[in-house]
Amino acid sequence: MTFTGTPRPRPRWYHAQTELDDFAIVTYRVPAGALARLLPPGVVPTEFAFADGGPAALVSAVAFRDRDFHFRFCPRVAIDCGQINYRAYVTVGGRQGVWFFGTILDHPLAVVPRWVWGMPWRRARIEIEADWDGAPARWRLAAGDARCEAEEAGAPHSRVDGFTGEEHWMSVLTHPTVGWYRRRGGGIGVYGVWHPPMRPRHLTAISARFGVFERLGLTSPESVPHSILAQRHLHFDIHTPPRRLPGGQGPFRRGHGRPVPRL
Template sequence: MSTSPFLPRPRSGPLDVTTDLLDFAIVTYAVEPEALARHLPPDFEPETFTLADGRRVAFVSAVPFRDKNFRFGWAPFFRFDMGQTNYRAYVRHRGERAVWFFGTSLDSPWVWIPRFVWKLPWHPARMRFEAAWTGERCEQYRLATEGEWGGAELELSGTETPMGCLDGFRDEEECAVVLTHPLQGFYFRRDGRLGTYSIWHARLQLQRANVRKARFQVFESLGLTTSESVPHSVLVQRSTEFIIFLPPRPL
C-alpha cells in the first residue's frame, strides 16, 4: 500500500456508495487530550499537537455537508439527497493515524438502514442548510440542526485563503493528512461492539472561513467544548466526491 493517503480514484463495488458532498465544512476544536481520552476505548489514544501558545491539545471536528446523488453501485439510477453531519476525533490506533467517530446525524428516513442493519451510531435529525457561493468562494453559510442527538448551529462566511498550515501542525502536508484526509474510521456500534469502515476522496481544496456562530451539542454533552468555545479552524469547499466502502464491519 502507498504511504500517501492521496490515492487515485479506486474502482467501487456494487455495495459501495458514491455521493457528491456539497456545502462541505470542517469545524475543528482544540480540546484537552485527557478529556478526549475518556471517550476512547483501549488501543486508541488522542493524537496530540502543540499550539503556538505552547498548549498541548487534541482535535475534534464536526463535518456537515449535503449529500447529492447518493447512490449504491448496484442501483445507480436510485439517487437521494440529504443533509449529514459527522462528529469525529483524530486519534492513534495501535500507533497508526485514524479517526474516531462519535456518531452521525442524518436528515433522511434512510437513517434507519445503517442504524439497524449495520448498527452504526447514526441518528435522525432535521437539518436546514443555507449556503451561497460565488465560484469556489463561500459568501455565507448557515446550518441549523434539530433532533434528540446532534443539535447544532453554524454561521460562517468564507474567504479566498487556502487552508495552508494551521496552528499546531508542522506544515501544510501534515495538516491536510490529519484534518482533511482520514480514510479509516472506528466507532462504537449501537450494540456496544467496535466497528470500522473506510472511504475514499480526492485531495480536498479547502479554503479558510470566518465563523460567526458555532455550537455543537455532541461536543458539549461529551464535555469537550462549552457554549463559549471558539473553533480552532473552519474550512469549506463547495463540492467533492466521496466513496464509502460497504458494508462496515465489526472490529
C-alpha cells in the same frame, strides 16, 4: 508542496458512492485527557502542538448535503439531505484515522446503517446553506442545538495552528480514510472511504455551537472553532459494508470507555 491525497482503491460492486455539496469541517481544539476518557482502550487521541497552551487534541463536526447517494449495484436514488458526522482524530495500532461519535442524517434512511450495521446514526432536521460566490463567501448550518455561521477569511492560509505545514493538516483534517465507531450492542466497527484531495476554502466562524461536543464535556458555549475548511462539491467512495472487529483482539481490550450521551 501540494497534497496529492491517496491512491483510489478499486471500487467494488458492493461499495457506495455519493456527491457531497456545501461541505464543511468545523474543528475544535479540546483537552486530550477529556477526549481519551470517551474512547475505548486502544483508541488514542492524536495530540497536536499549538502555538499557545501546549498540546491538545482535535474534534470536528463535518456537515454537508448528500446528493445522489447509491450503492454501485443499485440505481441512483434521489437523495438530497443534510448530514453531520461528529468525529475525533485518533490513532489505532499506529494507524491515523477518526473515531466517530455518531452521525445525524435528515432522511428516513438513517435507520439502515443503525440497524443493519450497528452504526450510531439517527434522524434529525438539518438545514445547510451556502453562498460560494459572495464577497465574502458564507456558509450556515442549523440542526437543533448544532448551529454555525461562517464567512470566508480575507486571505488564503498556508499554515494551520498545530500542524507542521499544509501537507500535515491536509492529510489529517481533510483526508482520513479509515474510521472506527462503537457498535450498537457492543463491539467496535470500522470502515473506509476515499475521495480526491480537497482544495478547501478557509472560513472564520461568526457564531458556532455544537451541543454534542458540549454534552461530551469537550467544548463550552464560549468555545471558538480552531478552523473551518469548506468546499462546494466533493465526491466520496464509501467502502461498505463496515467490518466488525473481533472483541478482545488487536489493540482493543475489554471495556469501551464511559457511555456517550445521545447525539
